[in-house]
Amino acid sequence: MLEATPWDVVVVGAGPAGLLAAGRAAMLGARVLLLEKMEKPARKLRITGKGRANITNMKPLEAQLQEIQPEPRFLRQAFQAFFNRDIVALLEAQGVPTRIERGERVFPASGLAWDVADALVTWAEAQGAEILPHTRVEGLVIQDGVLTGLEVVRKGEKRAQLIAARCAILATGGCSYPRTGSTGDGHRFAEATGHRIEALRPSLVRFETRPVHAAAQGLTLRNIQVTLWIDGKKHATEFGEAEFTAKGLAGASILRLSRLVVDALAAGRKVAVTLDLKPALDPAKLEARLQRDLEAHARGTCGALLRSLLPLSLIGVFGEALGLDAAAPVAKLQGAKRKALLALLKELRFEVTGHGGWEEAIVTAGGVSLKDIDPRTMASRKVEGLHVAGEVLDLDANTGGYNLQIAFSTGWLAGEAAACKALGVLKP
Numbered sequence: 001m002l003e004a005t006p007w008d009v010v011v012v013g014a015g016p017a018g019l020l021a022a023g024r025a026a027m028l029g030a031r032v033l034l035l036e037k038m039e040k041p042a043r044k045l046r047i048t049g050k051g052r053a054n055i056t057n058m059k060p061l062e063a064q065l066q067e068i069q070p071e072p073r074f075l076r077q078a079f080q081a082f083f084n085r086d087i088v089a090l091l092e093a094q095g096v097p098t099r100i101e102r103g104e105r106v107f108p109a110s111g112l113a114w115d116v117a118d119a120l121v122t123w124a125e126a127q128g129a130e131i132l133p134h135t136r137v138e139g140l141v142i143q144d145g146v147l148t149g150l151e152v153v154r155k156g157e158k159r160a161q162l163i164a165a166r167c168a169i170l171a172t173g174g175c176s177y178p179r180t181g182s183t184g185d186g187h188r189f190a191e192a193t194g195h196r197i198e199a200l201r202p203s204l205v206r207f208e209t210r211p212v213h214a215a216a217q218g219l220t221l222r223n224i225q226v227t228l229w230i231d232g233k234k235h236a237t238e239f240g241e242a243e244f245t246a247k248g249l250a251g252a253s254i255l256r257l258s259r260l261v262v263d264a265l266a267a268g269r270k271v272a273v274t275l276d277l278k279p280a281l282d283p284a285k286l287e288a289r290l291q292r293d294l295e296a297h298a299r300g301t302c303g304a305l306l307r308s309l310l311p312l313s314l315i316g317v318f319g320e321a322l323g324l325d326a327a328a329p330v331a332k333l334q335g336a337k338r339k340a341l342l343a344l345l346k347e348l349r350f351e352v353t354g355h356g357g358w359e360e361a362i363v364t365a366g367g368v369s370l371k372d373i374d375p376r377t378m379a380s381r382k383v384e385g386l387h388v389a390g391e392v393l394d395l396d397a398n399t400g401g402y403n404l405q406i407a408f409s410t411g412w413l414a415g416e417a418a419a420c421k422a423l424g425v426l427k428p
Helices: 017-026 061-065 071-083 083-091 113-126 185-192 251-264 283-296 302-307 312-322 335-346 402-423
Strands: 006-013 032-037 098-101 107-108 131-132 135-143 146-154 161-170 196-203 206-209 221-232 234-243 248-250 271-276 350-354 365-368 387-390
Touching: 006 017, 006 185, 006 350, 006 402, 017 032, 017 113, 017 161, 017 402, 061 071, 071 402, 083 107, 083 146, 083 402, 107 113, 107 312, 113 131, 113 135, 135 185, 161 185, 161 402, 185 196, 196 251, 206 251, 234 251, 248 251, 248 350, 251 271, 251 350, 251 365, 283 335, 302 312, 312 335, 387 402
Parallel strands: 006 032, 006 161, 032 131, 161 387
Antiparallel strands: 098 107, 135 146, 146 161, 196 365, 206 248, 206 350, 221 234, 221 271, 234 248, 271 350
């Protein structure tokens, strides 16, 4: 398979971006080889979304761009070439029906990410792409600024072999979940060939906090407001879920704030988050609610009152913070303690001391500088014949299916452009 005759397009990395790139290039008539260093394609895709695969989001283009950083406008051409309805149609044609859930998020109807991965592999092969697993790329071969091939090592072999190629597509993913094969290879190849790499850091990741409320571990609070504070100033807010963990906080709202937190901590700034457990009630309405509860529990205990306001596992947390014995009569909850309870319900505070690492981050922030990539083709501005797609680029997004859509769209556009260049034809 590693013959001297050049392949039209060689794709490095058989994840979502690589599979779409290989399939699209082969669909246009190119001879396509898809290289994967792991034992099977799409390892990370098979576990994404807790094994459910949030494939995309049905929000319109402009709304999706608002969820992406650092330069969402870069993706306009890619999204116009292949977008949410296109990936849904492709999967359904492969026998994978989908369903839309809260927040316009799209999942396979089966609830299995494995079905999505297998469908994309089958589709790419059906277009004519050849997939070669257990093949590690050692480097790109560049002559006078033009890509001519790749050096690879196959499993069980010690010496590198040359694969000649007219075009290549880097779709190796980022650095998150390295056990699935995402170990930053594409960033190293790109940097070695003159591309700028924006600082790599984990994103969509949990927080480590002080204090840690061990008694509440595993509790998920829903419909709360999370506020991020940097150097004592309110910086951002999110509405949704937060989960108490053994080291701090996780959950969708926490993940959406994590990019800001990671950067702030790296800059040595003081970071905190507060949880508003009663966001639907302003302070006056919350005080009126508390007064009603006090009257209803006038002959009861502080513990009974707190149970009317809080999940069971937070009662001890609040009791300790307020200096209240759960068995004490409600009459003890007056004056300063009453004000303190109201304040805690609206602003349960945590100092953020750290965050999760690459082994648990959902995506990578940073990557190949967008200044070095043509957004119309995903082609490198540094090396002729080289294209870049997916998480290896300096693009990342909030939770909700947006990151996979970036991979699908940039992969499709890169495959299309690389095939047209290799075949010497105009873009369809």
